[in-house]
Amino acid sequence: AQSVTQLGSHVSVSEGALVLLRCNYSSSVPPYLFWYVQYPNQGLQLLLKYTTGATLVKGINGFEAEFKKSETSFHLTKPSAHMSDAAEYFCAVSLSGGYNKLIFGAGTRLAVHP
Amino acid sequence: ETGVTQTPRHLVMGMTNKKSLKCEQHLGHNAMYWYKQSAKKPLELMFVYSLEERVENNSVPSRFSPECPNSSHLFLHLHTLQPEDSALYLCASSQDPGINTDTQYFGPGTRLTVL
Numbered sequence: 001a002q003s004v005t006q007l008g009s010h011v012s013v014s015e016g017a018l019v020l021l022r023c024n025y026s027s028s029v030p031p032y033l034f035w036y037v038q039y040p041n042q043g044l045q046l047l048l049k050y051t052t053g054a055t056l057v058k059g060i061n062g063f064e065a066e067f068k069k070s071e072t073s074f075h076l077t078k079p080s081a082h083m084s085d086a087a088e089y090f091c092a093v094s095l096s097g098g099y100n101k102l103i104f105g106a107g108t109r110l111a112v113h114p
Numbered sequence: 115e116t117g118v119t120q121t122p123r124h125l126v127m128g129m130t131n132k133k134s135l136k137c138e139q140h141l142g143h144n145a146m147y148w149y150k151q152s153a154k155k156p157l158e159l160m161f162v163y164s165l166e167e168r169v170e171n172n173s174v175p176s177r178f179s180p181e182c183p184n185s186s187h188l189f190l191h192l193h194t195l196q197p198e199d200s201a202l203y204l205c206a207s208s209q210d211p212g213i214n215t216d217t218q219y220f221g222p223g224t225r226l227t228v229l
Contacts, residue, residue, distance in 0.1 A: 004156075032214055032215050034217075036220075041222065042222050042223075043118070043120075043204055043206075043220030043221045043222045043223055044157075044204070044206075044220040045220070046217050046218075046219075049215070049217065051215040090156075090157065092157075094214040094215070095214065096214050097214070098214075099145075099162050099164070099169055099170055099211045099212065099214075100145065100162075100208055100210075100211045100212070100213060100214045100216050100218070101159055101162065101170065101214075102157075102159065102218060103156075103159075104156045104157040105156060106155075106156045107156070
């Protein structure tokens, strides 16, 4: 069965520092991969997704992620953190075939301090 | 209104109550979803609807009863819930449930507390 692991339930960075949020998946076939962000008291918002093609995906708010099949990873990065990036981030996978079912990781809460 | 809206935003209910959660999407999508977000567990898919037809029931207890009267509205009827059902219930929609690359758009959720 497919699963998603996000290493680190809490990550803290300084404003201006690199943000790296880790996501690994287990799947017998390459999945489609998503990163969502959830701000306090809000629903989830798509940051970016990988379907096919270029493995480096750019998203909103300066975030990007790279699909590495050999490492079964889809880590999220941002070169310079901003205070407004403080939120919870979820990695998710969806497999081809069947219905559009997202399987989520447990989430990583990002704190940004001055 | 734009996007996906959910009402109420907060709900407190006793274990013997019956209540309903409402979701409405203004995106013209054909698929709608219910997810449960608990404090210590990953988001869990509960139900998938495609053009008002339930196409996925992810082993959800019968005390949760979904209803999709049209492609814009989705309800979750609740009865005889347990305290462990307390969670954030999120509704989402997408253009086509058969396209696994489709983005799902989420509402803000209903925070449910069962006493």
